[in-house]
Amino acid sequence: MGQSSAFGASDIITTNMMYQPYPVTTNFDPINYTSGTPRISWMPVAGAISYTVKLITIYNYYDYYENWSNVFVINDEVLITTPSAVFEDVAHPYTGLQMCSQFNTNYSELYYTYRYDIRVNYPGGVVGAPYSFQHPFIAPTSC
Numbered sequence: 001m002g003q004s005s006a007f008g009a010s011d012i013i014t015t016n017m018m019y020q021p022y023p024v025t026t027n028f029d030p031i032n033y034t035s036g037t038p039r040i041s042w043m044p045v046a047g048a049i050s051y052t053v054k055l056i057t058i059y060n061y062y063d064y065y066e067n068w069s070n071v072f073v074i075n076d077e078v079l080i081t082t083p084s085a086v087f088e089d090v091a092h093p094y095t096g097l098q099m100c101s102q103f104n105t106n107y108s109e110l111y112y113t114y115r116y117d118i119r120v121n122y123p124g125g126v127v128g129a130p131y132s133f134q135h136p137f138i139a140p141t142s143c
Contacts, residue, residue: 055116
């Protein structure tokens with residue numbers, strides 16, 4: 001039997017699921033809006049070859065009369081994979097809003113929220129757990 005020094009595809013998937021590497025971290029305000037667009041930054045991670053930035057859109061429906069809710073991800077968009085520990089999202093300008101409301105009554109409401117997820121990419125296809133920057137001020141003024 002031959003020997004190999006590399007993981008097979010199934011080994012990488014299994015290892016990533018069981019032993020996720022540390023996510024990116026930050027010790028400062030991670031999102032800056034001074035240029036009118038979100039500029040997201042994080043601490044560089046030793047051994048990382050790149051970072052994948054995603055914009056996650058979350059559907060939030062609450063029925064207060066019947067006391068139930070439905071919250072789930074409706075869009076998981078990769079914005080960029082970059083070797084840098086900073087990203088400026090020029091496609092989603094600062095609006096001052098954290099949610100986009102479809103409707104809001106005494107009995108129910110429907111709105112969308114957003115977050116940025118950053119994942120560290122390591123050599124050999126290993127991917128770190130996501131680090132989320134919750135509720136950026138990029139919600140559109142109308143949905």
